[in-house]
Amino acid sequence: QKEVEQNSGPLSVPEGAIASLNCTYSDRGSQSFFWYRQYSGKSPELIMSIYSNGDKEDGRFTAQLNKASQYVSLLIRDSQPSDSATYLCAVTLRGQNFVFGPGTRLSVLP
Amino acid sequence: EAGVAQSPRYKIIEKRQSVAFWCNPISGHATLYWYQQILGQGPKLLIQFQNNGVVDDSQLPKDRFSAERLKGVDSTLKIQPAKLEDSAVYLCASSLLQASGRELFFGEGSRLTVL
Numbered sequence: 077q078k079e080v081e082q083n084s085g086p087l088s089v090p091e092g093a094i095a096s097l098n099c100t101y102s103d104r105g106s107q108s109f110f111w112y113r114q115y116s117g118k119s120p121e122l123i124m125s126i127y128s129n130g131d132k133e134d135g136r137f138t139a140q141l142n143k144a145s146q147y148v149s150l151l152i153r154d155s156q157p158s159d160s161a162t163y164l165c166a167v168t169l170r171g172q173n174f175v176f177g178p179g180t181r182l183s184v185l186p
Numbered sequence: 187e188a189g190v191a192q193s194p195r196y197k198i199i200e201k202r203q204s205v206a207f208w209c210n211p212i213s214g215h216a217t218l219y220w221y222q223q224i225l226g227q228g229p230k231l232l233i234q235f236q237n238n239g240v241v242d243d244s245q246l247p248k249d250r251f252s253a254e255r256l257k258g259v260d261s262t263l264k265i266q267p268a269k270l271e272d273s274a275v276y277l278c279a280s281s282l283l284q285a286s287g288r289e290l291f292f293g294e295g296s297r298l299t300v301l
Contacts, residue, residue, distance in 0.1 A: 080228075110289075110290075118294075119277055119293060119295050120229070120277075120292050121292070122289050122290070125289065164228050164229070166290075173219075173231050173234055173241075173242055174219070174231070174290055175231070176221075176228035176229045176230070177228050178226075178228045179227075
């Protein structure tokens, strides 16, 4: 079983819609959860971090964490074409290394 | 504040040749990571340093890959001999501390093509 799983996509949404990205992880000892955005040919950049159950909002982005279900999601409200990128879910396992999922490609259509 | 520096940005070699990548982390960052990202996949950790000591190299193919971080600052990742499947982007990242919850800062990456 892979440690961090994501739908590879592509996920296509119209401009102005809500994009919903999902991630599941296998290790119940996971402590910290991150969403990174990666534009084509560029390196990943941090969008959100979340450490406790519930929602965390930052501008148009909301991260949701449910440790019981081992599930973390990212919602992007009022999606813009500039949000088109690959979104990587990352988890720290046992307080150590960052483990990345395969990423979900998001395409926001004008 | 200067970011994570990596070089070279691009490298093309033939299989069985050797290659080396260099990384200089953000000043003061104790933890340094090398990730391999194959096209269409997420980054995969190769090795993690805390200062100049190795924390995790469990996924490093030690028969061909080696890495060092002398003096706890910059680092070099070497591949010898290279295989076709080593074609990937090699990302260096650093963080302030090893503890969970610390943001990773990535360099621009070194793209390797093995022919």
